[in-house]
Amino acid sequence: MSYKNYKKFESVELVNRMWPSNTITKAPIWCSVDLRDGNQSLPIPMNVEKKTKMFYLLKEMGFKEIEVGFPSASKAEFDFTRKLIEENMLGDDMTIQVLTQAREGLIEKTFQAIEGCKKAIVHVYNSTSTLQRKVVFKKDKKAIIDIAVKGVKLIKEFAKKSNVEDIVLEYSPESFTGTELDFALEICEAVIKAWKPTEQNKIIINLPATVEMSMPNVYADQIEWFCKNISCRECVTVSVHTHNDRGTGVAATELAMLAGADRVEGTLFGNGERTGNLDMLTVAMNLYSQGIDPELKIDDINHIISVYEECTMLKVHERHPYAGELVYTAFSGSHQDAIKKGLDEYNKKDNEYWEVPYLPINPSDIGREYEAIIRINSQSGKGGIAYILENEYGYRLPKKMHPEVGKLIQNVTDKTGKELNPQEIYNIFEKEYFEQDTILSLNKFESIIEDKNTNNKDVKVTVTAEVTFKGKTKHIKGTGNGPIAAFVNGIRELDIEPFKLVEYEEHSMNGGADAHAVAYIGLINEDDKIKFGIGKDSNINLASIRALICAINRHMK
Numbered sequence: 001m002s003y004k005n006y007k008k009f010e011s012v013e014l015v016n017r018m019w020p021s022n023t024i025t026k027a028p029i030w031c032s033v034d035l036r037d038g039n040q041s042l043p044i045p046m047n048v049e050k051k052t053k054m055f056y057l058l059k060e061m062g063f064k065e066i067e068v069g070f071p072s073a074s075k076a077e078f079d080f081t082r083k084l085i086e087e088n089m090l091g092d093d094m095t096i097q098v099l100t101q102a103r104e105g106l107i108e109k110t111f112q113a114i115e116g117c118k119k120a121i122v123h124v125y126n127s128t129s130t131l132q133r134k135v136v137f138k139k140d141k142k143a144i145i146d147i148a149v150k151g152v153k154l155i156k157e158f159a160k161k162s163n164v165e166d167i168v169l170e171y172s173p174e175s176f177t178g179t180e181l182d183f184a185l186e187i188c189e190a191v192i193k194a195w196k197p198t199e200q201n202k203i204i205i206n207l208p209a210t211v212e213m214s215m216p217n218v219y220a221d222q223i224e225w226f227c228k229n230i231s232c233r234e235c236v237t238v239s240v241h242t243h244n245d246r247g248t249g250v251a252a253t254e255l256a257m258l259a260g261a262d263r264v265e266g267t268l269f270g271n272g273e274r275t276g277n278l279d280m281l282t283v284a285m286n287l288y289s290q291g292i293d294p295e296l297k298i299d300d301i302n303h304i305i306s307v308y309e310e311c312t313m314l315k316v317h318e319r320h321p322y323a324g325e326l327v328y329t330a331f332s333g334s335h336q337d338a339i340k341k342g343l344d345e346y347n348k349k350d351n352e353y354w355e356v357p358y359l360p361i362n363p364s365d366i367g368r369e370y371e372a373i374i375r376i377n378s379q380s381g382k383g384g385i386a387y388i389l390e391n392e393y394g395y396r397l398p399k400k401m402h403p404e405v406g407k408l409i410q411n412v413t414d415k416t417g418k419e420l421n422p423q424e425i426y427n428i429f430e431k432e433y434f435e436q437d438t439i440l441s442l443n444k445f446e447s448i449i450e451d452k453n454t455n456n457k458d459v460k461v462t463v464t465a466e467v468t469f470k471g472k473t474k475h476i477k478g479t480g481n482g483p484i485a486a487f488v489n490g491i492r493e494l495d496i497e498p499f500k501l502v503e504y505e506e507h508s509m510n511g512g513a514d515a516h517a518v519a520y521i522g523l524i525n526e527d528d529k530i531k532f533g534i535g536k537d538s539n540i541n542l543a544s545i546r547a548l549i550c551a552i553n554r555h556m557k
């Protein structure tokens, strides 16, 4: 490796740079190039059937401008464009965009492809970069301008003859980021002069980072410089089209929007040449998470992923922003703890804004509500485990019980090193608290409130019960100010190590006919060790007694 083989990207001389102080307040005009730029970079390009499927997805999502292909490139591209038009697949408010090189035969074929369409954007490009002028075209600047202008004039002629009611021209100085800015401006001015746009019939000038060559702030400088220097700015829709070679395609687009871009081209999940195009979904979700309407329908991200994966045969990465399988999941203890507390707090009141630690958006906004937000492995903590037991199984463990249950599960994840799914967690929990070998068990139970007329303080409860203790049947009787106290007094005669009841919580579970009470009891023994028991029953008194017996058994085990 030799870093000396590479040259530094020159910064832009921009006086009174404005974009750093600007803010984004609305969605740009979106244009999906999935069916063209996305398609041209696939090992197996989409056929007409897959393009149709992808088209309907983009339509459903609310894209009004879609680059449907490069009709002069192949039969599939041409046939798909025809199908769209002939089968009337476009919505009234939609415009198709078609790409062509600035070559007569290709332009002619492009116009044949869009025959009969109401409105179309004809997108013509030629590379303008210093490098491509030298090594690909071997032409000077004037000759490169000639290619563009001739192409535009041809489009104008074909447009006059065409039956398409409304034709918008888009011109891309391809490899804009590798082009001297003054030359990019010069060629665009020549194109504008040849096309003669007006405020009502604007031209789209698309400034692609065909290859991402610099930091996103430099791209923003290029866009601001261009917007400030182009004549007839009001007749021009400035469009950006970034790629992701340095991994900053999203950042470059967002800064370009600050710098004056009106329109954004990109693809779903950033499919496209090499490292891909701009991921439009990420930009849209970034807007959404700042309280700005993205003007795209993204509320069923799983559906979008499934159509995308089927059509492109690519996979959305597990860590993909907003969409990846793991992005709404926390394995690590401190994250889980904070998420659980944040969700508890959020669900308590009518909050105006979503604010939950580690979750920039509410996953349910994009249809991810059924996903396990918290997943458990050896990095996880008690908060996450408590979250699973509560959310999946309805057990609201007392806070003081979390360390005990956490340890129970962590012992298993430490041993196996594997992730435990909720069912596996529940199985361990159930075995520990409901299916343990018992030293003490309850066979029959009856409680009588002795003095109904006194106020609560003086209520006396007498409990009679049959229990099995160390394999022998025993009948016990005890009195106390409640069923638990009465039962505790009743079992004093058994040979049970002394304990003190220090924690008690209860809640109901499920509803209607299937309702249960769940009680949690924490006992400390003479060594000051706390152990919890859980009891579940349709009767709250019995739930408490069962919790007490469970805690005793766990202590004596």
Ligand SMILES: CC(=O)SCCNC(=O)CCNC(=O)[C@H](O)C(C)(C)COP(=O)(O)OP(=O)(O)OC[C@H]1O[C@@H](n2cnc3c(N)ncnc32)[C@H](O)[C@@H]1OP(=O)(O)O
Pocket: 037, 040, 070, 072, 073, 074, 100, 101, 102, 103, 106, 125, 126, 127, 136, 137, 147, 174, 210
């Ligand atoms: C950055 C981008 O994504 S741009 C879009 C790129 N997408 C695609 O290329 C996908 C579809 N393309 C194709 O199927 C084919 O390239 C076609 C059908 C368009 C053209 O095919 P061909 O003419 O057989 O081959 P090819 O593309 O190699 O043509 C290169 C010639 O066109 C010239 N050329 C390349 N781009 C342009 C342009 N935008 N305008 C005018 N001429 C161009 C080249 O200089 C070269 O000229 P030469 O033959 O005199 O050396």
Ligand SMILES: CC(C)C(=O)C(=O)O
Pocket: 037, 099, 125, 172, 174, 175, 206, 208, 209, 210, 211, 241, 243
């Ligand atoms: C045709 C142009 C806009 C392009 O796809 C690119 O430069 O990446």
